[in-house]
Amino acid sequence: MLRTLHDLSDVCVMATDGAMGRIRNFLFDDESWDVRYLVVDVGGWMCRRDVAISVTAIDRPDWDNRRICARLSKEQVRHSPDVDTTKPVTRQQELAMREYYNWPSAFRDNTLEVTFPPVPTGREYPVRTREDPHLRSVNDVAGYAVCDRKGEIGQLEHFIVDEHSWHIDYLDVQTGDWLHHRSMLIPTPWVKSISWARHSVNLKPK
DSSP: OEEEGGGGTTOEEEETTEEEEEEEEEEEETTTOBEEEEEEEOOOSSOOOEEEEEGGGBOOOBTTTTBEEBSSOHHHHHTSOBOOTTSOOBHHHHHHHHHHHTOOOOOOOSSOOOOOOOOOTTOOOOOOSOBOTTEEEHHHHTTOEEEETTEEEEEEEEEEEETTTOBEEEEEEEEEOSSSEEEEEEEGGGEEEEETTTTEEEEOOO
16 A cells, blocks of 8 residues: 555654654655655654664554554664754765664665774764765655756655555655646656755656
């Protein structure tokens, strides 16, 4: 079944020992169109802190009851690396999360193998490397102009995912003005590129 990621916005994420926080965002790969991380606010009422939780570390979401259970403790999440979710996530940030949670790498680099020594729990993770241009924030990309070779056809409203695989199958694009608008579902294989600088989703020529 297909679902919109908006259905999980602000859903509580449960750790193995209690509630850990609420979903604020999602990070996806714009080449594979797979959702890779949930961005969860684990801060208190005075301080907000976003951490990224891999979809491989959660059970299948209960979409109807808006509930997600993670196979992590609150202590594990509390010491996890911070992530700047307003920009494409850096390679070093993802490597830090992979090291901390012992997750398999999502990066494939045939020309260079990068390794880091183990980092003690709770230590700061400096971010100095180049950004991964393919890991995107759903909240950031929502609202981008969707363009074909003739120009803008509408604005990206929602992301439609397969509830079993976390794959984004369609983009929900709003076309027309505020009085006469309609939704158009664009299959993700039709997308040529996403421009962070121009705030646009560019479709392949037909």
